[in-house]
Amino acid sequence: MRKAIGRTFLTGVLTVVPVVATLYLVVWLAATAETFLGGLLKAVLSEHLYFYGMGMLAGVGMIFAVGLLMQTWAVRRLFELGERLLLRMPLVKTVYGAVRDFFGLFSSESRTAAGRVVAVEVPGTELRLVGFLMREDLSGLPAELHENGWVAVYLPMSYQVGGYTVLVPGSAVTPVPWSREEAMRFILTAGLSGASADGGAQQPLGGSVG
Missing domain, CATH: 2.30.30 (SH3 type barrels.)
Structure with missing residues (x-):
């Protein structure tokens, strides 16, 4: 009886914990975007035009817009120039380069032999x-x-x-x-x-x- 109760509880833990952890991460990312971008929108828009969630929507829209802009030659060139400046700064080049290479490695669009x-x-x-x-x-x-x-x-x-x-x-x-x-x-x-x-x-x- 005790073992059956223990197995049942463990099954519940293994079912619930991954779901809760995933939801927590998603909520944390959404709340962070809302806190940062929502504050900026409040300062620009009047109080009656702003609604909770607008910051998250703005974040998604900005990321999508950046993806579209990066498909143009002019924006890619400007980004490359800015990236070269970052990669010349002490400490910044180490952190930025490591993060960029890591996400590039596991990107679904990556076709490099590395990885x-x-x-x-x-x-x-x-x-x-x-x-x-x-x-x-x-x-x-x-x-x-x-x-x-x-x-x-x-x-x-x-x-x-x-x-x-x-x-x-x-x-x-x-x-x-x-x-x-x-x-x-x-x-x-x-x-x-x-x-x-x-x-x-x-x-x-x-x-x-x-």
């Missing part, structure tokens, strides 16, 4: 670590950090923000036919979530890296 899902073989064992191939050319790094044919792989941690960047021989890395989103979901949930990859033999990177 391919791979499995890294642990020498002397049958263990495999799932990660993301970040760089195949390490020639710009100090010679002490790599050898010919080595690659850089990022290994995220489960259930927390963080991970390790490891340098390994290309022969120890095998491509995995997963999308980046599927692999990240699999890693962050310690294997509890993530679509199964389709069949097909996996080929070592040794022949293509080096």
Whole structure:
């Protein structure tokens, strides 16, 4: 009886907590947009024209408008000039560059080779670590950090923000036919979530890296 009650309670927790956490994040983002943009709208519009939620709508509209403008050549050029200035500022270039590269990596529109899902073989064992191939050319790094044919792989941690960047021989890395989103979901949930990859033999990177 006690075990049945415990299992029932655990099932409820596992059902409710992901939903509550997701809703909390969505509400927090919406409230933040409303607080910031809503305050600006209140200062511009008269009190009877403003209604709660206008800030959130304005935020969505602004993001959509930026997306449309970025499709024009002139705006893209202006953005590139502003980005170059940001990337010349100490500290700012580190933070901005890291955030930009991270979101660009996991963007559904990204077509770059960086971020391919791979499995890294642990020498002397049958263990495999799932990660993301970040760089195949390490020639710009100090010679002490790599050898010919080595690659850089990022290994995220489960259930927390963080991970390790490891340098390994290309022969120890095998491509995995997963999308980046599927692999990240699999890693962050310690294997509890993530679509199964389709069949097909996996080929070592040794022949293509080096």
